[in-house]
Structures are given as structure tokens and as C-alpha cells.
Amino acid sequence: MTTIKKGLRAVAVLEASKGIMSLLIAFGIHTLAGHNLRHLAELIVSRLHLNPASHLPSVFIDAASGLTDVKIMLFAIGAVVYSIIRLVEAYGLWRAQMWTEWFALVSGAIYIPFELYEMIFRTSILGFTAFIINIIVVGYMTSVILDRKKSPLTINK
Template identity: 70%
Template sequence: MKVVKKGLRAVAVLEACKGIASLLVGFGLHVLAGHNMRQLAENIVSRLHLNPAGHLPSIFIHAASGLTDARMGLLAIGALVYSVIRLVEAYGLWQGLVWTEWFALVSGAIYLPFEIYEMIFHTNLLGIGVFFINVFIVAYMAYALYNERKMQREHSL
């Protein structure tokens, strides 16, 4: 049972990191609201010594141009909600709450079809790494829940 608890805590730390990162993104979006996002994107591209007419920098500049204050606010709220969900999940996993184990299993499994699609049509090392980490977490959560059910059945006999 010790191995399962350590694994749950490792997943809890990962979820907490995702929650904190999302919280930082949300605050960053809030702080940037009201700024000229196109100008900011052009400054970033310039400081990185990238060609603004290049494919990726132009996509970045174009995307930043479409960010209105209302969209930034919605993105910040979305980041906050996602952060709260991840931090609650992290707390529950750290405490060994069974409902958060189920939540981690389901929420991780939901992403798998999208990650498979991305790997097939837009293969990159980061996407492959994220996919395998997610598969490992989903498999681990299934194992932890199976192990818990098995222990409950043994105690009821």
C-alpha cells in the first residue's frame, strides 16, 4: 500500500504544478489586459531576433492581434477555473480521497484521443512525451483504484 500512496502523491505534485502554472498564466493574462497585444507580440519576436514575416512568428503576432480585453478576461477566468480544479485534485490525491482518484483517471483518459490525434497528424517530441506521461498516469490511477477495491474486498471477508 505504501507504493500506491507514494505514486498518488507523485501524481498530486504533478497536478499541483499544472494548477500553479495555470494560475500564473491567468494572472499574466489579467496583468496584460489593456495592453496593445500586437505591439507586445512584435516586441517579443524582435527581442528573440526572429523574422516577423516568418511562419511561426507571424502566426504568433496574428493570434496576439485578435486578443481583445474581453477575450483576455475570459481566458484568465478559464485559467483560474482550471487551476482550482487541478489544485483541488492535487489536494485530494495527496489526502488519498477516492473520488479524486476517479477524477484523475477520467480526466486523464479524456485527453488521450486528442493526444493520439496530435501524434498522428502533428508529431513532435513534446506531444509524444505528454502522451506517454498521461498514459502512465491513467494506467497508474486504474491500478490504484483496482488495488483499493481488492483491499476492500479482502477486509469485508
């Protein structure tokens, strides 16, 4: 297996992981429909021994209170659609299909301005890590596409 194909498979595993995680979140969100979400949020805050009157726990409780069953279903549907896109992309990258290489490049590059904004105004280790991984993936996909233009048959060998 060529080095390029190993790299594409590594990116495919990353994308498949995002797809599976999104699918799990969709199922989790779907199970919340019909429940008293304010009560559930208060229970979570209580179990974590947080003060419900402080800022972040109260924002969490208020946000949970505003979620209707329709909004929950829309979130779940959105998560399933995102999951399908990521899993199809992962399959195509695993098989070294050119269109998924371009898709991975463009879909990764779209996030860079938003990640930069987050790093500037709300720096966190999670945001920084996501940014670095995204830069690596976008850079790698750029190099794969440029290599394919130089010698189109080397990736599928």
C-alpha cells in the same frame, strides 16, 4: 507509507504543478489586459531576432492583434478555474480520497484521443512526453482503483 500512497502523492504533485502553472499563466494573461498586444508581439518577435514576415511570427502577431480585453479576461478566468480543479484534485490525491482517484483517471483518459491525434498529425517531443506521462498516470490510477476494490482499507494505512 505504502507504495500506493507514495504513487498517489507523486500524481498529486504532478496535478498541483499543473494547477500552479495554470494560475501563473492566468496572472500573466490578466496583466496583458489593456496593453497594445500587437506591439508587444512585434517586440517579442524582434527580440528573438525572427523575421516578422515569415509564417509563424506573422501568425503570432496576427493572433495577438485579435485579442480583446474581454477575450483576455475569459482566458484568465478559464485558467483560474482549471487551476482550482487541479489543485483540489491534488489535495484529494494527497489525502488518498477515492473520488479524486476516479477524477484523475477520467480526466487523464479524456485527453488520450486528442494526444494520439496530435502525435499522428503533429509529432513533437513535448506532445510525445505528455502522452507518455498521461498513459502512466491513467494506468497507475486504474491499478489503484482496482486494488482498492480488492482490499478497500490498504490505501489509507
